[in-house]
Amino acid sequence: MSTKLLKCLAFFLVINAVFIDKANCQEVKVAKIDELISMIEKNEDSLYVINFWATWCKPCVIELPCFYELNREQNKSAIRVLLVSLDFKRNLNSNLIPFLNKRGTGPETWLLDETDYDSWINRIDSTWTGSIPATIFINNRKGIRKFHEGEFDCTSLNEEISKLLNH
Amino acid sequence: MLSKTLLVSAYVLISYCTFGQGLKIGDKAPDFNLKSTEGKQVSLSAIQGNKGAIVVFTCNNCPFSIAYEDRIIALHKKFSSLGYPVIAINPNDAVKVPEESFKHMRKRAKEKSFPFVYLQDESQETAKAYGATRTPHVFIVQKDTDGSYILKYIGAIDNNTDDPDAADKKYVDNAVNELLLGNTVSLTNTKAIGCSIKWKKP
Structure with a gap:
């Protein structure tokens, strides 16, 4: 077999790997709290649904498909779903990205790279004690800011969303 | 009559709200009587010769509790001889999470050679009375002259x-x-991310 053919085969495999990776790869933005707060403050027309979770949190993982469904089915101009992972940054490539890739296309995901929890939890909501899952619903134009500490089932999440959209 | 009804309703409402939020700094810490992994019943009032206690709601399975295990052991080793032992309490429902059962608690206590008592809050009433919501969640109490315990700190370990x-x-x-040192605690409330307590199905 000629080296030319081998080279060609290798090239083909590399190209393939790159494309397959791209197709399944969920992007994760690593962000600081100021960036998240300014994103929340800039919100105008749509309803932001921001879910705080982690791959190691069982009730979070159980409710996650509800947010995927919400992201798929709702009108994108009416709702923006954002998953904020509290996994440690060192686990981004080893845990978070493989976890998301297995689930296919999903909502926009950020990893909140903040370790000093007491310095920022109150900036999200003063009633949040720090347990996850936790979800905040925001629409600044309509004056909506609703915080929920604890898990949702899909029915109760959807009910909450319809209530807030008709607000 | 109406004002009496109003007063009673207001009282009920206030008690309910206070209960809902758990304890505040300066409140009397409710006593408990819970079974340890060594099979003994442990209560705050029965602890002899201490000045207070570091009550930690924690569990077997939560990665954040596990991350803090060695630090909780170190706190006990440092402070128990000075009058502040750690009392670890697992409030999780073992029906929902089998890894939180008493058997697994005993196993974990043995594996890590816990030097402190590790108690099961099977009814979850202690966690509710303290207002614990996550693991780990710390409540530092100090013994008063009358033998009751007063809450001095609620929050994270570090x-x-x-x-x-x-x-x-x-x-x-x-x-x-x-x-x-006989001083007041300068930072009495802190927050941290943690695993939610796994409450029993209502």
Whole structure:
């Protein structure tokens, strides 16, 4: 077999790997709290649904498909779903990205790279004690800011969303 | 009659709200009587010769509790001889999470050679009375002259779950040191991310 053919085969495999990776790869933005707060403050027309979770949190993982469904089915101009992972940054490539890739296309995901929890939890909501899952619903134009500490089932999440959209 | 009804309703409402939020700094800490992994019943009032206690709601299975295990052991080793032992309480429902059963608690206590008592809050009433919501969740109490315990600190152990060496605010350590010096605790409430307590299905 000629080296030319081998080279060609290798090239083909590399190209393939790159494309397959791209197709399944969920992007994760690593962000600081100021960036998240300014994103929340800039919100105008749509309803932001921001879910705080982690791959190691069982009730979070159980409710996650509800947010995927919400992201798929709702009108994108009416709702923006954002998953904020509290996994440690060192686990981004080893845990978070493989976890998301297995689930296919999903909502926009950020990893909140903040370790000093007491310095920022109150900036999200003063009633949040720090347990996850936790979800905040925001629409600044309509004056909506609703915080929920604890898990949702899909029915109760959807009910909450319809209530807030008709607000 | 109407004003009496109003007063009673207001009282009920206030009690309900206070209960809902758990304890506040300065409140009397409710006593408990819970079974330890060594098979003994443990209550605050029966502890002899102490000045207070570091009550930690924690569990077997939560990665954040596990991350803090060695630090909880170190706190007990440092402060129990000075009058502030750690009392670890597992409030999780073992029906929902089998890894939180009493059997698994005993196993974990043995594996890690816990030097402190590890208690099961099977009814979850202690966690509710304290207002614990996550694991780990710390409540430091100080014994008063009448033998009751007063709540002095609620919150996190320190400010870096992932890396103990990078934690530059050691909340529990500082609070107990302040109490030992006869001072008031300067930072009484802190928050941290943690696993939600797995409550029983209503």
